[in-house]
Amino acid sequence: MIQKSVAENVIQAALETGGDFAELFIEDKRNSTISMIGGVVERALAGRDYGVGIRILKGEYSVYAFTSDDSEENLLQVARSAAQAIHSNPIDLTLNFQKKIIENKHHIRVLPNSVSKKQKVEWLRRAHSAAMAYDPVIAQTTATFIDTLKDICIVNSEGLFVEDRRAYNRMGISVIAESGNNRESADFGPGSFGGLEFMEQLDIEGIAKEAARSAKTILFADHAPSGNFPVVIDNEFGGVIFHEACGHGLESHAVARKASIFADKLGEYVASPIVTAYDDGTIPNAWGSLNIDDEGMATQRNLLIENGILKGYLIDKLGGRKMNMDPTGSGRRESYKYAPTSRMNNTFIAPGESTPEEIIANTELGVFAKYMDGGSVNPTTSDYNFSVSEGYMIRNGKIAEPIKGAAIIGKGIDTLKKIDMVGNNLGLGVGMCGASSGTVPVTVGQPMIRVSELTIGGRGGNS
Amino acid sequence: MNIQDFQTELFAAGEKAGFEEMELFYSSSKAVSIAVYHQEIDDYTIMEEGGVSFRGLFKGKMGYAYAERIAADSIPLLLEEALNNAEVIEVDGGEDLFEGSPEYAEPRPFSVELEHLDPEKMIQAAMDLERIAYETDERVAFVQYSYASKGVNETLIANTKGLLCHSKSAFTSLGLYLTAQDGESTATGGESDFTIQSFADLDSRKIAEKAVHEAVSKLHASSIATGTYPIIFRYDTATELIGSLLGQLSAESVQQGYTKLKGKLNEQIVGENISFVDDPLMKDTITYAPFDSEGFATRKKDLIRNGKLISFMHNRKTAKKDGVESTGNAVKGGFRSPVGVGPYNLYLEPGDSSLNDMIANTDKGILIVELQGTNAGINFTAGDFSLAAIGFLIENGTITRTIDQFTVAGNVFDLLNDVSVIGNDLRFRSAITLPSIKVNGLQVSGSQTLE
Numbered sequence: 001m002i003q004k005s006v007a008e009n010v011i012q013a014a015l016e017t018g019g020d021f022a023e024l025f026i027e028d029k030r031n032s033t034i035s036m037i038g039g040v041v042e043r044a045l046a047g048r049d050y051g052v053g054i055r056i057l058k059g060e061y062s063v064y065a066f067t068s069d070d071s072e073e074n075l076l077q078v079a080r081s082a083a084q085a086i087h088s089n090p091i092d093l094t095l096n097f098q099k100k101i102i103e104n105k106h107h108i109r110v111l112p113n114s115v116s117k118k119q120k121v122e123w124l125r126r127a128h129s130a131a132m133a134y135d136p137v138i139a140q141t142t143a144t145f146i147d148t149l150k151d152i153c154i155v156n157s158e159g160l161f162v163e164d165r166r167a168y169n170r171m172g173i174s175v176i177a178e179s180g181n182n183r184e185s186a187d188f189g190p191g192s193f194g195g196l197e198f199m200e201q202l203d204i205e206g207i208a209k210e211a212a213r214s215a216k217t218i219l220f221a222d223h224a225p226s227g228n229f230p231v232v233i234d235n236e237f238g239g240v241i242f243h244e245a246c247g248h249g250l251e252s253h254a255v256a257r258k259a260s261i262f263a264d265k266l267g268e269y270v271a272s273p274i275v276t277a278y279d280d281g282t283i284p285n286a287w288g289s290l291n292i293d294d295e296g297m298a299t300q301r302n303l304l305i306e307n308g309i310l311k312g313y314l315i316d317k318l319g320g321r322k323m324n325m326d327p328t329g330s331g332r333r334e335s336y337k338y339a340p341t342s343r344m345n346n347t348f349i350a351p352g353e354s355t356p357e358e359i360i361a362n363t364e365l366g367v368f369a370k371y372m373d374g375g376s377v378n379p380t381t382s383d384y385n386f387s388v389s390e391g392y393m394i395r396n397g398k399i400a401e402p403i404k405g406a407a408i409i410g411k412g413i414d415t416l417k418k419i420d421m422v423g424n425n426l427g428l429g430v431g432m433c434g435a436s437s438g439t440v441p442v443t444v445g446q447p448m449i450r451v452s453e454l455t456i457g458g459r460g461g462n463s
Numbered sequence: 464m465n466i467q468d469f470q471t472e473l474f475a476a477g478e479k480a481g482f483e484e485m486e487l488f489y490s491s492s493k494a495v496s497i498a499v500y501h502q503e504i505d506d507y508t509i510m511e512e513g514g515v516s517f518r519g520l521f522k523g524k525m526g527y528a529y530a531e532r533i534a535a536d537s538i539p540l541l542l543e544e545a546l547n548n549a550e551v552i553e554v555d556g557g558e559d560l561f562e563g564s565p566e567y568a569e570p571r572p573f574s575v576e577l578e579h580l581d582p583e584k585m586i587q588a589a590m591d592l593e594r595i596a597y598e599t600d601e602r603v604a605f606v607q608y609s610y611a612s613k614g615v616n617e618t619l620i621a622n623t624k625g626l627l628c629h630s631k632s633a634f635t636s637l638g639l640y641l642t643a644q645d646g647e648s649t650a651t652g653g654e655s656d657f658t659i660q661s662f663a664d665l666d667s668r669k670i671a672e673k674a675v676h677e678a679v680s681k682l683h684a685s686s687i688a689t690g691t692y693p694i695i696f697r698y699d700t701a702t703e704l705i706g707s708l709l710g711q712l713s714a715e716s717v718q719q720g721y722t723k724l725k726g727k728l729n730e731q732i733v734g735e736n737i738s739f740v741d742d743p744l745m746k747d748t749i750t751y752a753p754f755d756s757e758g759f760a761t762r763k764k765d766l767i768r769n770g771k772l773i774s775f776m777h778n779r780k781t782a783k784k785d786g787v788e789s790t791g792n793a794v795k796g797g798f799r800s801p802v803g804v805g806p807y808n809l810y811l812e813p814g815d816s817s818l819n820d821m822i823a824n825t826d827k828g829i830l831i832v833e834l835q836g837t838n839a840g841i842n843f844t845a846g847d848f849s850l851a852a853i854g855f856l857i858e859n860g861t862i863t864r865t866i867d868q869f870t871v872a873g874n875v876f877d878l879l880n881d882v883s884v885i886g887n888d889l890r891f892r893s894a895i896t897l898p899s900i901k902v903n904g905l906q907v908s909g910s911q912t913l914e
Contacts, residue, residue, distance in 0.1 A: 032544075034551065037719050043801050044548035047516070047529030048540060065509035068531040078509065085497075085507035085582075117551045140720035176720055176844060183723065185844040224849070226689045226872065226908030257500075259607050259642060337512060373839035380607075380642050380651045383867065385836035385851035407840045407849035407870045434838075455686070457849045457870020457908035 001026045001153040001163065002052075006072045008095050010054065011157050014079040018088025019056035019063070021317075022079075023156040025294065026052050026070070027336040029148060034117060036124040036143045039132070044117065053336035054079050058086045060322050064339035097161040102292055106285050108167045108195040112147035115196050120145045123199055127173045130205035134212035137219060139178035141208075145171050147196065154296035162296045167195050168287075168441060170430070173208050177215035184404070186214035186371075186389065191430045193441065194285040214371060214390050217402050224391060224406030224458025230366035231408060231454045232359055232394065237372050237429030239444035241451075242277060242349050244375040244384040245412045246270075250279075250304055250312075251330075251342040252319025253436070254379040261382040261412055265310050271416035273308040274352055281329055281345030287430040288346040288443040295331035295340050302328045304347075305416075316342040334438020341437040348445030352422025356448045359421045366394040367406065367456055374431065382412030407457040415451055423448035466515075469533050470621055473517065473541065480542050482519035484560045486622035488756070489515045489533075490798045494614030495582055499589040505608070513617075516798040517541045518560075521549040525558040529799045558780050558802075562624040564760035568744050568753040570630060574660050577633040578615050585611035585635075588667055592639045595671035602679050604644035607651070611637050620758045628758040634659050634749060637670055643678035652678030657892070659749055681833075681853055684867035686909040693828035694871060695821050695857075695901045698888050700831045704848065705811070706895035707841050708875045709739070712766050713792075713804040714781035721844055723876065724772060732772045733879035736814075739767040741776065743791065743807030748891045750808045754791075757802055761791035766809070778804050810896040814885030818899045821884050823860040829907065830855045830862065831871060846875040869909030878902055 007024055014022035032046040051068040052075060065082035067074060124143040131141045147169040155161045170191030177184055188211045192198035233241055246262070254260035262270060271277075281299025283289050290299050295317050303311045315323065316331030319342045332343035360368065368391060375386025388406040392399045428445035470487050477485045491513025498506040514531035519542075526549025530537040593609040613635040620628045638655025654674035658664040696704060711722040724732065743752045743761035755761055757779055765773045777785070778793035781804055794805035822830060833853040840850040849872035855862040886899030 041551050041553040043527070044551050045527045045529070045799075045801055046544040046548055047799060048531065048537070049514075049799075050531050051512070061503065061505060063507040063509075065511075067511045068514065069511075078511070082507070082509055085504065117547055121551050142719065178720075181723065183720075183844050184842070185721075223847075223872075226870070226906055228910045257605070257607060259605075337510065339506070339508065374836075375839055376836045378651060378835070381649050383835065383851065383853075385840065385870075387836065387839040387849070405842065405847045405849050405872065407836060407851060407872070409835075409851040409868060409870055411868070455868060455870065455908055455910050457851070457872050457906075459847065459849065459872045459874070459906050 007155040010075045017083040017086045021057040023055045026153040029150040039128045051336040099161045109197040110195040126204045127208040130208035131175045131212040137177045140176040142174040175211040175215045177219040184218040218404045221402035221404040223460040224403040225460045233369045236427035239446040243444045244377040249379045252315040256322035260379045270310045271308045272419045276350040277305040279347045293331045294333045297329045299329040314342045338437040346443035351426040351447045361397040363394045368392040385409045418452045420452045421450040484520040489619040492616045496612035498610040514798045524549040524552040560622045563626040574633045591667040592671045599675040602643045604642045606641040609639040626758045628754045648682045650681035684865040686868040687866045691904045695830045698899045701897040714775040714777045715804040735770040738812040741809040755793040756795035757793040759791045813898045825857045828857045873905045
């Protein structure tokens with residue numbers, strides 16, 4: 001994607017003022033989106049993003065610049081203007097690029113542009129038809145198909161020269177159920193890090209029907225109660241609780257500045273002894289996986305918590321310098337427009353001993369969170385929140401009436417210590433995570449878990 | 464390749480390819496952002512971005528494509544993608560291109576001073592923010608970041624029907640985010656401000672002191688008992704909560720079935736004290752815009768007047784569908800996005816109470832100064848919300864303690880029927896602005912036993 005000689009000249013220029021590390025990140029991305037509203041294709045959009053990010057480090061100080069003009073003349077100019085932000089004596093560096101061929105662990109069998117738009121429209125139409133056919137209360141659908149093919153190249157002053165190809169595709173289905181003046185919606189968005197072979201085997205009708213069922217259930221559900229309850233959180237996307245309550249707090253950009261409740265706690269109990277958790281960027285074709293991170297380092301399986309004890313953080317190159325620790329293959333960025341920082345890949349709580357049936361049966365009065373929307377966290381105070389889109393009351397050890405509109409709030413370590421049952425049904429769910437280096441695909445995951453007490457905020461009163 | 468040459472070549476090639484009408488939308492931004500940590504530069508980012516989107520009418524259907532590279536090799540790609548996209552579109556005659564409005568308000572002001580602002584001044588300002596924050600209060604444990612940024616944005620819309628709209632603007636902003644600590648208690652707070660005129664407008668001391676006050680005032684918070692409370696949403700949380708639901712006023716949401724407001728024009732939908740106005744032509748606001756993303760002249764108009772729904776926001780496509788005229792509310796989230804509908808400067812008409820008066824006139828209630836989880840905790844379709852919050856308990860007209868670890872829940876339409884006081888503190892900073900508002904009663908969930 002870039003000639004070695006050009007890369008070498010730009011890196012030399014970037015280091016002219018005394019930087020001790022320079023890196024080029026070149027990205028060429030093709031993107032296509034088709035939207036169908038109420039069974040009619042309303043929008044189709046496609047395009048190409050292309051650009052180069054130049055990063056210079058000097059100790060713990062970082063300069064970043066980016067441009068979409070990749071002529072050598074412009075890259076040299078951008079590198080030199082970025083270098084102006086560093087005032088030091090140049091270090092004598094010998095550049096010796098070794099093109100590294102990485103092992104591709106995440107195969108792309110069917111390239112996005114090898115499938116016609118008509119075929120993609122057909123997938124959307126199947127989702128629309130299945131949802132509409134589910135029940136007369138289903139009033140509207142929006143179905144969207146997005147595919148992306150991204151080629152990247154990373155070159156740095158340590159001699160790294162590496163390329164990677166990444167493909168993503170995702171179908172979104174949003175279903176509205178309507179009765180009288182009430183309407184509710186449910187959204188599902190299965191996706192894959194890989195080629196369109198994912199869509200060929202996806203149970204499109206099954207997902208559309210599940211979205212329709214969820215929308216109908218929410219339409220006739222009561223408002224969630226408010227107060228404190230034991231909460232059972234289902235597997236797969238339920239893992240958003242760990243992502244918010246803990247994951248963000250383990251990222252080095254927060255830990256290095258002690259802006260995280262988890263700073264200086266390695267080796268200490270931060271969770272109940274039945275909790276073990278990983279961030280694993282190597283799972284084949286999982287939504288949050290990568291061959292290499294956006295700094296060119298191979299992703300790895302990182303142990304975060306083992307039997308309740310904090311074992312590791314998520315560390316990028318700059319975070320590693322600040323913390324005096326090795327990077328963990330966690331440097332990520334949305335695009336060449338962002339300097340990389342420490343981010344999650346596929347983060348999950350490992351399976352435990354209990355069956356889902358046992359967890360429900362052992363809960364006298366509580367809340368069962370079946371499907372979640374996203375959440376957020378303030379890593380400094382560890383106050384987090386997430387929303388339950390479809391939930392149920394648990395009464396006398398049985399799942400009872402459906403509830404909607406529940407927010408769940410808590411504090412990170414406090415919550416992790418209150419996890420008192422962990423199921424044996426680990427599952428992963430796909431999501432998008434937004435932070436300082438942009439929005440990146442991540443997997444959240446867990447088996448069903450129970451937290452002994454959490455604050456539920458709903459419009460209903462005490463239950 | 465400059466944008467004029469690119470346009471000429473693109474339209475010539477497009478005509479050959481069979482496009483009946485064509486439009487080019489170009490946007491570019493150049494920005495510099497500097498962050499300081501411990502009185503040293505911590506991060507320095509130089510941004511240059513931009514690109515074009517093309518839309519063209521092919522056999523009566525509009526195809527879209529975009530590219531970041533303004534170079535000859537992007538032209539075949541744009542035309543081919545737009546053509547492929549036009550072919551799968553299933554709505555006929557929904558969109559056409561616009562020849563331009565008869566007249567436009569004066570162009571956006573452009574500050575040459577801000578365009579040429581010396582980065583050294585920005586570094587100094589960011590360092591001042593950090594230093595003042597530490598000096599202001601010993602409970603400031605550390606300033607997480609302190610930054611200054613400046614940028615220049617440019618937009619051009621040109622089409623084969625003769626439309627030519629151009630705008631250019633510059634801005635500078637300063638801000639910081641910090642952690643306060645006192646004993647075991649930790650809280651965070653931040654503040655930022657911007658100018659589109661002169662760097663001298665920005666007061667580092669005021670910004671830093673406000674951030675410190677925000678963080679320190681949140682220390683030693685505890686939860687609250689579950690129940691129904693009168694709630695005051697400070698202007699920023701009012702804007703965040705209600706603002707996120709004003710998409711309900713977009714004709715696009717109405718036509719797609721995503722709002723409760725379908726068929727409610729000229730009906731009383733909220734309390735009589737509620738009037739929402741969209742005024743893109745208000746001078747000195749960052750959102751000032753004489754034309755929208757389709758080149759349509761903007762104007763001031765009522766959307767809700769005394770609780771009655773007067774008009775939805777329209778672009779040319781939604782207006783045509785409803786048989787009305789565009790309201791000049793076409794928006795494009797950058798050159799990649801298709802043309803949608805949205806506000807330019809939508810605000811709730813202010814009342815005459817100050818926030819302090821609102822507090823003083825509250826026997827028992829909660830002042831909310833931070834909402835969390837607005838990315839997921841608001842149900843746009845039904846209008847329901849349940850959000851984590853930070854605020855203060857008010858007893859007998861005085862703030863008595865800081866509260867956190869609670870949620871506030873309700874429905875935005877019900878809420879707008881239940882506003883008892885509207886504040887006088889409008890602060891125009893984005894496309895949507897509300898003053899502080901007081902609501903008679905909302906459900907709050909908390910736990911005083913939680914540490």
